[in-house]
Amino acid sequence: MKASQFTVSQLKYPQIWLLAIGAGLIAINLAVLWKANNSSLLGMTFLFWAAISSLVWEKRYSLNLESEIFSSFFGLTLIALLLIKSISLTSFGVFLYLSPVILAIGLALLASGFKGLKQYKAELFILFFLSLPKLLSSWLDISLLTAKFTTLILWYTGFEVARNGTLIYLPTGSVEVYSGCSGIELIFQLVGLALLFLLMFPQNLKYKILIPFVAGTLAFIVNALRVALMAILVAQGHMEVFDYWHEGDGSLVFSLIAVLLFGLFCWFHLGRSELRNKDATESSK
Template identity: 75%
Template sequence: MKASHLTLSSQLKYPQFWLLAIGAAYIAIHLTLIWKADNSSLLGMSFLFWAAISSLVWDKRHSLNLESDIFSSFFGLSLITLLLIKTISLTSFGGFLYISPGIFAFGLALMASGFKGLKQYTGELLVLFFITVPKVLPSSLTDISPLTAKFAGFALWYTGFPVAQNGIKINLPTGSVEVYSGCSGIELIFQMLGLALLFLLMFPQNGKKKILVPIIAVSLGFIVNGARVALMAILVAQRQMAAFNYWHEGDGSLLFSLIAVLLFGLFCWFLLGRTELRNKDATESSK
């Protein structure tokens, strides 16, 4: 017992311990808030992102330069303090759950390594940035509703439905839907971009694959969401409003996000398999 006490006491003297404790505490708070907000889509994606980012930082912990100056440490601590105060005084969640992870990670990175050491965390910060983007940028810059409506209308026409698409409105003979920014799929697209970046950070790729991976991620997010919009148009036309609400705001909407993630996972698995096979062939040919 005495030896354990001494070990813990010695650990408390190192700043790495406190940085780890602060990071773990905030992640727990953030996930708890998302759970209370009943945002299942963001909860699943945030859990995945936090787990992957924590793993990435932990893997390179011995090579990190953990030297920060007074100004950087104070600025980072101030950001985190203000963030926690805001968390305590929350009356509604809104976009705070999307924006706060990036602010916290930036503040913690400043405390750990200062402004000069931020480049060590570029990839991890960018991953969290992709969660924040849809809530930070003006909707005029991120609204792809007309494009989503056009794709969904084309999909319905191609599969034999008598559809007329005008702007964000998809018209069927017995009903119509309008595709607003919240259903455009932009949030899923940026989340898929974050997943693509995580994959590239964990499994670095060369050449064209660095470009192919994010393109596939964005395409899957857009196509899968477009299929969801087309399904909702069919349900409205058939007067199945209970099913529409399920696929629009209920648990059904999460299924499409899961499908996009699983399809991207299959693509990554195939890509890694091809890379491993090529490396094996190259090794055998060199013998």
């Protein structure tokens, strides 16, 4: 072994050490999200961390745990800067969304170096989906599309509704669909879950395209229903209830509904896949 290399496998029980370090850092990351009072991001990040940790643990015996001194130093620097930023955090923004993937890159560098990053490329890519809504929010705005679809929902359900841009008018009130209410964050989160599903249950090309499409479509429709409900509440003068569904815990209910609907879709899809495989096996006998 070269003197310029640090081999994690030389340590006694290296996987346990890495597990302990990773678990501690993930706990800190979740605590920061808790402090930020972003329940939606906290729930999704917890789910992503749990799934990705499980995937990495399953392939632990095939991982190359060798990191060069520079890679280890760079990884530790990333982690240290992340911890310092978390401690001194006075405002919450893009950092919250970027912190999981930065933490994951630092851990991967510490464990396997730059050459070993390819072992975690799928997991890193999926974590990156948590940060995409904030990174793309400056130029990817679907508020107008959400407003149009919400207006269509209200019209089909019998309400007298009109629209001007992102403003939705009912006879006794109106709401405006801002970028934060457009559903883009929920769409990316559900597409990230779809990619996690594909990573855990490999599919053919058809379903690799279909499953993320279904996830994004479900997220968009569920969010539009939420906007429609808020428009009705404003029109009826129920502002306290509106605040609950807009910024309170009620906003999480629709995220949960979207996740549950997507989970049901995946469950039925797996069930049908097992039946197809069983039929194919029996017919080949």
